[in-house]
Amino acid sequence: MSRTHRIFVPADSAALALGADAVAVAIADEAARRQLSVQIVRTGSRGMHWLEPLVEVETASGRIGYGPVGLADVVSLFEAGWLEGAAHALCIGAPEAHPFMARQTRWTFERCGVVDPLSWEDFVAHGGGQGLAQARALGAEATLAALIESGLRGRGGAGFPAGIKWRTVRETQANIRYVVCNADEGDSGTFADRMLMEGDPLALIEGMAICGFVVGARKGFIYIRSEYPRAIRVLEQALELARTRGLLADCDIELRIGAGSYVCGEETALLESLEGKRGQVRAKPPLPAHAGLFGKPTVVNNVLTLATVPSILVRGAAGYAALGHGRSRGTMPIQLAGNIRHGGLFEAPFGISLAELVDEIGGGTASGRPVRAVQVGGPLGAYFPRALFDTPLDYEAFAARDGLVGHGGIVVFDDTVDMVRQARFAMEFCATESCGKCTPCRVGSVRGMEVVDKIIAGRDVASNLALLEDLCHTLRLGSLCALGGFVPFPVLSAVRHFPQDFQRP
Amino acid sequence: MAWDVLKAAEIIDAHRHLDGATLPVLRALQEAFGYLPEEATAQVADALNLSRAEVHGVISFYHDFRRAPIGRTSLKLCRAEACQAMGADALASEAAAKLGTTWHGTTTDGRVTLEPVFCLGLCSVAPAALVGDELVARADWPRLAAALDKCGR
Numbered sequence: 292m293s294r295t296h297r298i299f300v301p302a303d304s305a306a307l308a309l310g311a312d313a314v315a316v317a318i319a320d321e322a323a324r325r326q327l328s329v330q331i332v333r334t335g336s337r338g339m340h341w342l343e344p345l346v347e348v349e350t351a352s353g354r355i356g357y358g359p360v361g362l363a364d365v366v367s368l369f370e371a372g373w374l375e376g377a378a379h380a381l382c383i384g385a386p387e388a389h390p391f392m393a394r395q396t397r398w399t400f401e402r403c404g405v406v407d408p409l410s411w412e413d414f415v416a417h418g419g420g421q422g423l424a425q426a427r428a429l430g431a432e433a434t435l436a437a438l439i440e441s442g443l444r445g446r447g448g449a450g451f452p453a454g455i456k457w458r459t460v461r462e463t464q465a466n467i468r469y470v471v472c473n474a475d476e477g478d479s480g481t482f483a484d485r486m487l488m489e490g491d492p493l494a495l496i497e498g499m500a501i502c503g504f505v506v507g508a509r510k511g512f513i514y515i516r517s518e519y520p521r522a523i524r525v526l527e528q529a530l531e532l533a534r535t536r537g538l539l540a541d542c543d544i545e546l547r548i549g550a551g552s553y554v555c556g557e558e559t560a561l562l563e564s565l566e567g568k569r570g571q572v573r574a575k576p577p578l579p580a581h582a583g584l585f586g587k588p589t590v591v592n593n594v595l596t597l598a599t600v601p602s603i604l605v606r607g608a609a610g611y612a613a614l615g616h617g618r619s620r621g622t623m624p625i626q627l628a629g630n631i632r633h634g635g636l637f638e639a640p641f642g643i644s645l646a647e648l649v650d651e652i653g654g655g656t657a658s659g660r661p662v663r664a665v666q667v668g669g670p671l672g673a674y675f676p677r678a679l680f681d682t683p684l685d686y687e688a689f690a691a692r693d694g695l696v697g698h699g700g701i702v703v704f705d706d707t708v709d710m711v712r713q714a715r716f717a718m719e720f721c722a723t724e725s726c727g728k729c730t731p732c733r734v735g736s737v738r739g740m741e742v743v744d745k746i747i748a749g750r751d752v753a754s755n756l757a758l759l760e761d762l763c764h765t766l767r768l769g770s771l772c773a774l775g776g777f778v779p780f781p782v783l784s785a786v787r788h789f790p791q792d793f794q795r796p
Numbered sequence: 797m798a799w800d801v802l803k804a805a806e807i808i809d810a811h812r813h814l815d816g817a818t819l820p821v822l823r824a825l826q827e828a829f830g831y832l833p834e835e836a837t838a839q840v841a842d843a844l845n846l847s848r849a850e851v852h853g854v855i856s857f858y859h860d861f862r863r864a865p866i867g868r869t870s871l872k873l874c875r876a877e878a879c880q881a882m883g884a885d886a887l888a889s890e891a892a893a894k895l896g897t898t899w900h901g902t903t904t905d906g907r908v909t910l911e912p913v914f915c916l917g918l919c920s921v922a923p924a925a926l927v928g929d930e931l932v933a934r935a936d937w938p939r940l941a942a943a944l945d946k947c948g949r
């Protein structure tokens with residue numbers, strides 16, 4: 292019998308939702324029928340989601356990808372000799388040489404899609420564990436200095452410098468400190484946290500261990516949304532693996548599952564939820580860094596923020612800081628979503644323009660119709676028309692145009708979109724998800740829906756538009772958190788950039 | 797499953813040692829019984845030393861917690877923006893018509909409950925759905941129907 296062939300089939304949710312499990316079974320069956328010895332390795336996704344399931348085979352000249360592989364393709368792939376990397380209509384060559392990959396600069400997603408996420412050997416062979424070792428060698432102070440030098444800002448949306456937050460927690464007097472990972476990823480158009488947790492969960496765990504070491508925390512929590520069943524399963528196993536391999540020796544981590552509340556992604560609502568309460572936003576001060584979980588100093592960081600720390604320590608803070616644009620340093624895992632031809636995950640230095648991302652990298656719409664609008668930064672992000680596609684991905688540049696980078700999700704809409712409906716949805720979403728603490732958010736959003744409904748019906752459009760502006764003004768000023776405070780972004784950007792959609796016949 | 801005080805006590809005991817145990821306890825109870833009946837409020841409150849009002853407040857805050865049983869299979873359709881951009885609204889209308897029910901409603905044969913969800917993290921392969929335990933990308937009615945059939949619709 293000849294050598295054992297290694298075949299990589301993603302088990303990322305996007306691949307699974309496109310039939311990857313059945314494809315893996317079909318490959319194993321066909322190999323058995325041909326009396327070939329194969330080992331099927333389940334990986335995360337490379338991020339080229341339009342090619343999923345993207346199956347890779349290990350050949351003498353490296354890994355060769357084939358995708359999207361359907362059940363009906365399996366026999367022909369074997370016939371063509373794919374195990375030797377042979378030509379086939381679905382062959383994309385070496386995945387890392389594919390233009391979508393070759394244009395990226397991966398720090399956070401270095402291992403994702405390459406390794407078996409639950410193999411300690413793979414993790415170590417690809418540099419896993421070196422970040423924590425480096426932190427221990429440097430000591431807490433020098434590690435903190437490196438993190439600050441890297442310029443890494445929180446990837447959950449607000450963009451607060453990670454190193455400053457860690458330093459605050461480290462310097463706050465307390466007997467107990469906590470590390471909390473925000474894995475609530477509620478924004479539509481975002482899935483980078485999910486991909487990382489499914490494809491390289493040990494990177495996140497290592498990042499949390501480093502955080503625990505630096506700030507002096509002995510306990511961590513990952514708060515993950517219930518809508519991510521696959522990520523939950525992978526994380527449970529990864530935590531077990533990390534525990535047996537000593538990665539959690541100094542700071543154990545517990546996985547907690549949310550219960551379908553968007554506002555629980557807001558850090559103080561998340562802490563309330565972790566404490567077993569309703570997810571209501573807390574007034575600040577105190578900052579969680581001073582008095583967070585159970586009143587103790589707490590680092591709350593997004594999945595990507597934490598998972599990027601090990602590679603910054605291994606590859607060098609200066610190298611990370613050298614990338615980027617303005618005050619947005621390093622790379623951003625950008626998520627291309629909605630009506631887009633080449634959807635998926637694209638990690639690149641800040642500064643890349645919307646036009647490049649949507650037209651060149653994303654290939655325009657999936658429907659083939661013209662792109663009309665993009666929403667960047669989740670349900671509280673602004674809708675941008677083509678005229679703003681020269682905006683570089685940069686926190687400050689987006690803010691200057693009344694927009695948000697947020698968690699880096701870009702949702703593309705074609706010319707069939709009705710922007711007044713999108714404005715209505717923003718208000719509806721705010722009403723559904725409001726934690727109820729502030730009257731403008733709780734009541735104003737319902738009122739906003741009613742006003743937009745009148746506009747849709749063509750009733751007193753001019754005065755209702757004025758009323759809508761007023762409401763947005765009240766929401767912006769009278770809200771405790773960004774749910775009520777930012778919902779004016781999608782609503783008013785729709786009015787401003789697409790006024791014709793608000794003039795009903 | 798009908799409420800069972802002893803079984804519930806066992807589940808509560810398995811989670812009560814956790815810091816901030818309320819959510820994990822409620823989650824585990826709902827997983828076992830399918831929903832959280834009135835009795836759950838009182839029993840959890842007593843066991844965790846909370847008032848009934850507090851437990852009720854928690855249950856009513858979170859969209860995941862249900863006060864009544866649902867159909868055998870839950871069909872969750874994503875209603876969020878990336879899926880809207882790929883026709884999620886039309887798909888939802890079609891599914892509702894085909895099933896003869898509305899959001900949060902259950903088919904007359906008690907087999908399928910139609911539930912909204914706001915993002916499944918499949919925004920690059922939209923529209924997305926979760927049929928029982930199966931994720932479905934680029935969903936259309938035939939694919940949803942096939943997934944429902946697998947759940948023994």
Ligand SMILES: Cc1cc2nc3c(=O)[nH]c(=O)nc-3n(C[C@H](O)[C@H](O)[C@H](O)COP(=O)(O)O)c2cc1C
Pocket residue numbers: 444445446447448449450451473474475476477478553554555556557558559591592593594596597772773774
């Ligand atoms: C309504 C609302 C929802 C949020 N949802 C999330 C979320 O799902 N994930 C996240 O990391 N941050 C979310 N945030 C931001 C957090 O409040 C907080 O800034 C973040 O967890 C800090 O981590 P970072 O500095 O690493 O970004 C949300 C904020 C608001 C106001």
Ligand code: SF4
Pocket residue numbers: 554572724725726727728729730732733770771772773774775776
């Ligand atoms: S703005 Fe809305 S979600 Fe935020 S604290 Fe106020 S009521 Fe709660």
Ligand code: FES
Pocket residue numbers: 479480481874875876877878879880914915916917918919922923924
């Ligand atoms: S918006 Fe539907 S899966 Fe994300």
